[in-house]
Amino acid sequence: MRNVAVVGAGMSPFGRLDALMYQEIGRPAVNDAIENAGIDRKMIESCYYGTCGGVGVGHEIMSEAGITGIPITRVVNACSSGSNAFRLAFMDIASGMSDCVMAMGIEKMKNVSMGVVGGGTRFQIEAKAYSYGSPMPSGGGGGMPAGFAFMGRMHMKQYGSTKEDFANIVVKSRRNGSKNPKAEFQNPMTLDEVLDDVMINDPLTRSQCCPRTDGAAAVVLMSEDFVKKHHIDTPIWVKGSAMGSNMAGGNDRRYYEDTGKWYGPGIVTDYLTTQKVYKMAKVEPKDFYDRGFVECHDCFSVSELVHYEDFGFCKKGEGPDMINDGVVEIDGDLPINPSGGLLSVGHPLGATGTRQVAEIYWQMTKDKEVAKRQVPDKHLDLGLQHTLGQPGMGFTNVMHVFSRDL
């Protein structure tokens, strides 16, 4: 398998972009990524784009950006669409098929029915309501916040975590988001403001749920040979790529059969996929404490907290300590979501994965894009990217490890 690097990134502002067409959102992101990479757009040999609702828009965007005649593939995997597109772009180059590939993500959600971007079939709703016959709960037939609200309550019961612990995740997110000029929400919030916000599904208040957002992000990937041939100064290498899934409810029958117990409260596919990506990248959780940072899928406050535990950064139940002790701040021992994460930047389903990769690339290359929220140099050797999608009945996640070193 060949070595692959990220060599450029671009991103539109995220937020309410009602007046803009898909092409008006996506083309600038593509052009910015090409300019950031310092390459001729004719070098791009294929494109993978993640989007749930934008049928055919990737072809239109690339055509408007002056890139035609190349293979263009739409990738649909709910919230993991963008990072799934990135993974396919990585595999395209790693396999030797191409040398220079673009991964893009785009979504318009503000004035589009959720039925278009992620409705539920009868089978999916049924499976969520009856947990597929397992003794562990799933989404209960409710929407996305409900499933994580359920998980949060179980975490509170089992480990003594509190509503304040979850709300502090948002306080951190908003603090970082206030330093991100492309984030949807740039206003800091206090703990009381988060707790007193409109209740969605107890204990999740509105600000503890990521917004439906419009936006696009694009990255350029290259093979090692191409990097050397075209004298790319700051390649960021993809050291690990992994993907997984589980059945409804964050659990998986196979895990139960292997261990004799159901996983939770937490997300078993995150735990299992992390093992795979760490193995491929030859890293351990402690390496991120020493020299790394993370962009993970904080779709809800509860999800970020359980990610700390699922990724092995702390023991089960100790997630609250990581947020309350400042461990995950930009200047902490393990910076997590320096961009502001989904809770502040916003979550256009297809674009989030490529947006996270863009953030990691800019952080590691100390790009001016992240000047106000720059992660300290000692934590820029390793980057972990993670998205978690729910395309119907279960979860599907995609994770990558990046390094400044080949």
Next chain:
Amino acid sequence: MKSKQESLITRVNAPARIDNKINAIKCNNCGNIRYPQRTYCNRCQGTDFSPILFEPKGEVITFSSTYKRKATDEQRIFGSARLYTEDGKASIAISGTFDVKGIDDLKIGDKVELVPNDKFNIFKKIEE
């Protein structure tokens, strides 16, 4: 003779409950429990099942409150409860609403019972 469509239908026309007990099926090949009933096992793809009934009494696994679009909307408490077979050897998680006044009237682990109902899963607290 079945039509093309009919031959692909996997839903089973079985009552959801019998004597208010959850009417599930158990794969005779691998032991996987299937509810609602289907014509195949989604673990081993087997098609040979035995009936298995889950008692209507169990305990709360988790719960939350519903979203209120308006302050005047009635809020419901919903979530999942674990129900067991009569011998206690198998369990299943069933979602539904809890017949309580508010979020503070329920705790994980509370004993609950399914109210007889043809359409909805409604749990009443069993006061100890």
